[in-house]
Amino acid sequence: MEAGKVTLIGLVGKPNAGKSTFFKASTSSDVEIANYPFTTIGSNRGVAFIRDECPHKELDVKCDPNNSRCINGTRFVPVQLIDVAGLVPGAYKGKGLGNEFLDQLRQADALIHVVDASGSTDLKGNPVESDEHDPTEDIGFLENEIKMWLYGILNEKWGSIVKKVENENNKLLDEISNKYTGIGIKKRSIKLSLNKTQLDQEKPSKWNKSDIVEVAEEIRKQSKPILISANKVDISSEENIKKITKKHQPTVPTGAKAELILQKAEKKGYINYVPGESSFEIIEPSKITEEQKKGLDFIKENILDKYDGTGVQKSLEKTVRDLLNMIVVYPVEDESDYTNKQGETLPDAYLLKKGSTPKDLARKIHSEIADKYLYAKDAKSGRRISDDTELKNGDVIKIVSSA
Numbered sequence: 001m002e003a004g005k006v007t008l009i010g011l012v013g014k015p016n017a018g019k020s021t022f023f024k025a026s027t028s029s030d031v032e033i034a035n036y037p038f039t040t041i042g043s044n045r046g047v048a049f050i051r052d053e054c055p056h057k058e059l060d061v062k063c064d065p066n067n068s069r070c071i072n073g074t075r076f077v078p079v080q081l082i083d084v085a086g087l088v089p090g091a092y093k094g095k096g097l098g099n100e101f102l103d104q105l106r107q108a109d110a111l112i113h114v115v116d117a118s119g120s121t122d123l124k125g126n127p128v129e130s131d132e133h134d135p136t137e138d139i140g141f142l143e144n145e146i147k148m149w150l151y152g153i154l155n156e157k158w159g160s161i162v163k164k165v166e167n168e169n170n171k172l173l174d175e176i177s178n179k180y181t182g183i184g185i186k187k188r189s190i191k192l193s194l195n196k197t198q199l200d201q202e203k204p205s206k207w208n209k210s211d212i213v214e215v216a217e218e219i220r221k222q223s224k225p226i227l228i229s230a231n232k233v234d235i236s237s238e239e240n241i242k243k244i245t246k247k248h249q250p251t252v253p254t255g256a257k258a259e260l261i262l263q264k265a266e267k268k269g270y271i272n273y274v275p276g277e278s279s280f281e282i283i284e285p286s287k288i289t290e291e292q293k294k295g296l297d298f299i300k301e302n303i304l305d306k307y308d309g310t311g312v313q314k315s316l317e318k319t320v321r322d323l324l325n326m327i328v329v330y331p332v333e334d335e336s337d338y339t340n341k342q343g344e345t346l347p348d349a350y351l352l353k354k355g356s357t358p359k360d361l362a363r364k365i366h367s368e369i370a371d372k373y374l375y376a377k378d379a380k381s382g383r384r385i386s387d388d389t390e391l392k393n394g395d396v397i398k399i400v401s402s403a
């Protein structure tokens with residue numbers, strides 16, 4: 001991921017799986033975070049949030065968040081969500097995945113695949129009798145689409161790749177990286193993928209089609225990891241959820257519609273509810289109708305209690321934390337009181353890859369701060385830390401630079 005770039009999650013799924021519902025439920029919450037200035041970026045782009053325990057509690061200070069929000073000690077750190085439209089099964093065989101689809105796919109760091117776990121819609125999203133369609137079929141097809149798209153890019157130029165490696169002594173890693181630079185796949189991902197396959201990188205002329213496909217699949221896993229959101233849990237059989245979970249990890253059982261209903265009830269002042277939590281509280285029971293009470297009870301019993309929440313927030317957080325391996329770090333300019341130049345306490349929260357060093361954090365803040373980086377301090381202990389220190393989730397760090 002490039003320095004300074006906001007983490008971008010692509011939302012994909014066949015028509016009718018509940019993608020728009022998931023998108024709306026993740027990006028239009030009316031809880032205080034909604035005042036965030038760029039919650040709606042465009043028709044299909046929005047800001048969603050990852051929760052983290054705000055260090056203000058541990059440090060016993062009052063925070064003034066700038067690039068994020070703090071609600072009752074929970075910091076909501078922004079990520080971008082893009083609703084990737086136009087997924088059609090088998091497209092790669094014919095005219096190829098739609099241009100718009102590919103363009104948005106290129107930008108995404110990871111994907112959440114919203115699957116209709118109830119089996120009530122077929123591969124194209126048309127309604128069928130409940131449970132008639134096997135939802136696990138939907139999973140394989142998306143992975144296959146992306147894999148074959150990546151394979152196609154390599155296969156088209158395979159002859160020249162082989163020549164460059166075997167006749168001109170170029171490295172296979174460099175040659176493959178060149179083919180994928182336009183679609184934003186990092187050399188590091190390709191290196192990991194090639195090593196994983198254990199194919200002979202000096203003799204690509206010996207590779208057959210399935211070897212190239214194997215490499216494409218490894219690159220897919222590294223560069224576009226997928227989380228399955230097994231949606232419509234309220235009308236899905238437990239067996240379907242189990243089948244999907246068995247076929248793909250990670251899978252999160254999700255009730256996107258329930259999440260939206262809870263947020264609406266919160267907006268109307270009927271309940272207290274914060275997205276991601278596994279319970280809500282009815283504010284004034286006399287204000288809601290018997291029907292509404294029944295609906296809320298249904299959500300509590302069949303979704304919140306059973307799956308520990310609606311799964312929308314969990315899907316986003318698992319994608320960022322487990323698939324993208326990210327941590328939250330809090331940079332400050334004055335380590336004695338954890339403030340920036342404006343005197344705001346713990347103003348910013350940044351997402352960084354696990355294994356990031358203080359200099360990576362500097363790069364995320366500003367290229368000039370990175371260029372003129374001198375050293376870093378752990379604000380919690382007040383001690384200077386070495387340049388190769390691996391930052392931890394929740395670290396509060398001061399970067400000293402001559403900028």
Ligand SMILES: Nc1nc2c(ncn2[C@@H]2O[C@H](COP(=O)(O)OP(=O)(O)OP(=O)(O)O)[C@@H](O)[C@H]2O)c(=O)[nH]1
Binds near residue numbers: 020
């Ligand atoms: N029972 C149930 N229905 C849901 C859930 N999430 C979405 N739906 C319904 O499924 C239908 C399709 O939802 P959308 O969010 O429009 O689906 P989509 O995937 O965006 O579909 P396209 O816009 O056609 O691509 C709607 O009637 C939703 O109300 C859920 O968790 N449970």
